[in-house]
Structure formats: structure tokens, C-alpha cells
Amino acid sequence: MKKIGFLSFGHWADHPAYSTRTARDTLLQSIELAVAAEAIGLDGAYFRVHHFARQLASPFPLLAAIGARTETIEIGTGVIDMRYENPLYMIEDAGAADLISGGRLQLGISRGSPEQVIDGWRYFGYEPAEGQTDADMGREKGLQFLEKLSGVGFAQPNPNPMFPNPPGLLRLEPHAEGLRNRIWWGAGSNATAVWAAEHGMNLQSSTLKDDESGKPFHIQQAEQIRLYKEAWKKAGHAREPRVSVSRSIFAIVSDQDRYYFGHEADRVDKIGMIEPNKRAIFGRSYAAEPEKLVRELALDEAIQEADTLLLTIPNTLGVDYNVHVLSAILEHVAPELGWR
Template sequence: MKKIGFLSFGHWAKHPAYQTRSASDTLLQSIDLAVAAEAIGLDGAYFRVHHFAAQLASPFPLLSAIGAKTSTIEIGTGVIDMRYENPLYMVEDAGAADLISQGRLQLGISRGSPEQVIDGWRYFGYEPAEGESDADMGRRKALEFLDKLRGIGFAQPNPNPMFPNPPGLLRLEPYSEGLRERIWWGAASNATAVWAAENGMYLQSSTLKFDESGKPFHIQQAEQIRLYKEAWKKAGHQREPRVSVSRSIFAIVNEQDHRYFGQEANRRDQIGMIEPGRNAIFGRSYAAEPDQLIKELAADEAIQEADTLLLTIPNTLGVDYNIHVLSSILEYVAPGLGWR
């Protein structure tokens, strides 16, 4: 059994082939998509966060709206760039969204990746401390976020407050019990996957990672996951770890599918660069008729290691077509792999 969710980048543009031509289209369709995905039995609705782009950037209003309109599906991000965040304000936003969804938030965070503008976090008012890189700053903010999610008081109360205070130091409100244990870290390297385990975060591994061995992507990712699980066990956490991987997977079951994704068949891993001087490996897409797709996915070691699979979707093609894409995986592919 495997949890299966979708991951939306939330693109929009004034393009004649797009069903999402504005931010409003994308936000409202994202809510509709999550509701429809829950109805067909999908386990998760996840959203990418990108700043300075025609994509989703402020996740908590969207997650709260989805939480209010659904009842069982997990809702989350993949991932929030912590370089841009105020950790304390984020604790309040996340707590509210989790309470609205009655404890279904699965929040993916990360130190960040290349963005649309140079050092975009500076425009948000943030600077690394002396001797600190922007990646260090992202990890530091993540640890502060995790600490404040524990709900332990840390702020000295005013002796003459507007409203009566409980005794002792004050915590941030609203506090959502258990949310601290549902934070995921988007790791692009083996070392940061181990760091995530040591700090009690679940692991999100996407369709790219730093090339650390020259091996095929799915093998490198599987090795990363195994290192994470070993580090989790060594850290002595009392709950089971969770791991998600993202994939672009399309079951070609009609002419429309073939028209959209037939060219994705037989794609291979690619080598690129997401950081100066450091190669990254990008995982292939999968597109084929169901029987062939089952054979190819059965050989993907990282998918086998993960308990959660996030299907990246073409959100620009509208809610109905994306539900068709997701339904096709659930109906024609998942049973053949023992996922359902």
C-alpha cells in the first residue's frame, strides 16, 4: 500500500490552451481539484511555492480553504522556501490552517532553490547573519520554526496586558497539537536528508537531486532514502518515518493523453545545474500505456522505498483533465503495483 497524492506548481498564463489564465483561476481550480481528488480516493493535495512567478506563492490561505472544503485528504506543500519566511508568523499561519483542516496539514519546507530573481529573500527583508550563507539561513529559520511549533512558552508577558494572560511565558497562538510531527524537509542531497532525520522531519525528495555518484536518478534517490531511514532509526524517534517522492507519470489511455504526453515516452534522466559548480540529476518522466507503465515503475527503486508518491500534474489543463490523469493512475496502474 502506498499513499498517492498530487503536486501542483500552480502555473497560470494568458495562453489560449490554458484553463488557468489568472491567479484567481489557479487558486479556485486548486480548491476544486483537491475536493475532486478526495472524492476519487486520492490521499494528498500538495502545492509548490514559488515567489516572483506566475505560480502559487502564499500557501496558507489556499490550504485553509481546501481544509474547510474537504474532510480526509492530506494537504501540504512541496516546498516552502524558508529563506523567505518569518518563522514565528509562519507558526501562526500553519497552526490556523492545521486547525481548520482538523490536523491534516503535511507541511514541506526547505532551505530553498534557485528563484526567479537574484537573492529574492532580500526583498522580503531578510539577510544571512555574518559568516552565514543563504542556505544556512534557511536551515536556521527551519529549526526556529520547529522549535516554536512545540507550543512551549518563550515570550515574557506584559504585566499590564490588554487581556488576561495564563501563568508563565507565552507561546504563539493558535497552537495545533501534533503539527510539529508533520513537517517534511525537501532534501536535494544525502547530507541534508540525514540532517532532516536527525531533526525529526519527514523526507520529501523531488524529481531532482545533486548528482553524488553518477548513478541513475532513481538509484541515487533510493540510496538517499535509505540513508535517511538509517539516520532516523539512529536518532531514536518514537514514530515511524515517512518519505515522499515526486514523479511525472501519465497513463496513456486515450487519444487526448497521447496528444499531450506521447512525446514523454522513453525520456531519460538529465544532468543539469541548480547551483554554481555543482551538477544535479533530473529524473525522467513516465508516459506509456498502463501495462508498460507498470513495468517501468516497478523498476524505480526510489518509488519502492517511499511510502508516499506525489504525482506532478499539468494544472494548466484544468480540473477535469487532471482528475482524469489521477483517476487513470488509480484505476489502471496502482493495483498492478500493489499500491491499491
């Protein structure tokens, strides 16, 4: 059994082929898609976070709205770039969204990836400390977020407060019990996957990672996941971790599917540079008739290692078509692979 969710980048543009012409279109359709996904039996609704782009950016209003409209589906991010965040304010936002949803929040965070502007976090008022890189700053903020999320008081109360205080040091409110165990780290390398395990975070591994061996993407990703699981066990954490991988998977069951995704059928992994002097490998897309798709996916080692699969969706094609895309996976692919 695997949990299966969708992952939306939340694009919009004033394009005649898009159902999401404006930011409002994307936000409202994201809510409606999550409601529909829950109705067809999907396990999760996850959203990317990008700044300075015509894509979803501030996740908590959206996650709270989805939490209020749904009852069972997990809601989350993949991922929030911690370089841009105030960790303490983020705890308050996350706590509110989690309580509204009844404890269904699954937050993916990371040190970030290349963005639309140069050093965009500087515009948000953040600078790495002397001797730090921006990646160091993102990881440090991630650890601060985890520490304060525990609910242990840390702030000295005012002796003459506006409202009566409970005894002792104060924590941030509202506190969401259990959310600390539902934080995921988006790891782009083997080393950061091990680091995430050591700090008790679940693992998100997307459709790209550092090319560390020259092997096919799914094999490198599977090796990353195994290293993470070994580090988790060595760290002695009390609970079992969760691991998600992201994939672009399309079951071609109609002429419309073939029109949109038939060209993806022979895609292969790609090699590129995401930062100067950093070689990355991008995982292939899967698009085929269900029988062929099942055979291909059965060979994907990383999917086998993960307990959660996030399906990237073409959100610009509208709610109805994306429900069709997700339903096709649930109906024609998941049962044959033992995911359902």
C-alpha cells in the first residue's frame, strides 16, 4: 500500500489554453481540486512554493482553506524554501492551518533551490551570517523551526501582561500537537537526506537530485532513500519515518491524453546544471497506455522504496481534466502495482 497524492506547482498565465488565467483562478481551482481528489480516494494534496513567479507562493492561506473544505486528505507542501521564512511566524501560521484541518498538515521544507531572481531572500530582509552560505542559512532556519515547533516554552513573560499568562516560559500559539512529526525535508543530495534523518524529519525526494554516481535517476534516488533509512535507524528515533518521491505519470486512456502527453512516452533522464559547478539529474516522465505504464513503473526502484507517491499535475488544464488524470492512475495503474 502506498499513499498517493498530487503535487501542483500552481502556474497561471493569460494564455488561451489555460484554465488558470489569474492567481485567483489558481487558488480557487487548487481548493476545488483538493476537494475532488479527496472524493475519488486520493490521499494527499501538496503544493510547490515559488517566490517572484506566477505560481503559488504563500501556502498557509491555501492550506487552511483546503483544510476547512475537506475531512481526510493530507494537505502539504513540497517544499517551502526556508531561506525566505521567519521560522517563528511560520510556526503560528502552520499551527493555525493544522488545527483547522484537524491535524492533517504535512509540511515539506528545504534550504531552497534556484529561484526566479538573484538572492531573492535578500528582498525579504534575510542575510546569511558571516561565513554562512544561503544554504547554511536555510538549514539553520529549518532547525530553529523544528525546535520551537515542539511546544516547549522559551520566551520570558512580561510581569505586567495585557492578559494573564500560564506559569513558566511562553511558547508560540496556537500550538499544533504532533505537527513536529509531520515535517519533511526536501533533500537534493545523499548527504542532506542523512542530515534530515539525523534531525528526525521525514524525507521528500523530488524529480531531480545531485548526480552523484552517473547511474539512472531512479537508482540514485533509491540509494538516497536507503541511506536515509539507515541514518534514521542509527539515530534511534522512536517512530517510523515516511518517504515520498515525486513523479510525472500519465496513463493514456483517451485521445485527449494522447494529444497532451503522447510526446512524453519516450522521455529519458536528463543531465543539467542547477547551480554553477553542480551537476544534477532530472528523472524521466512516464506516459503510456496502462499496461505499458505498469511494466515501466514496476522497475522504478525509488518508488518501491517510498511509502508516498506525489503525482505532479498539469494544473493549468483545469480541475476536471486533472481529476481524470488522477482517476486514471487510481483505476488502471495503482491496483496492478499493489499500491491499492
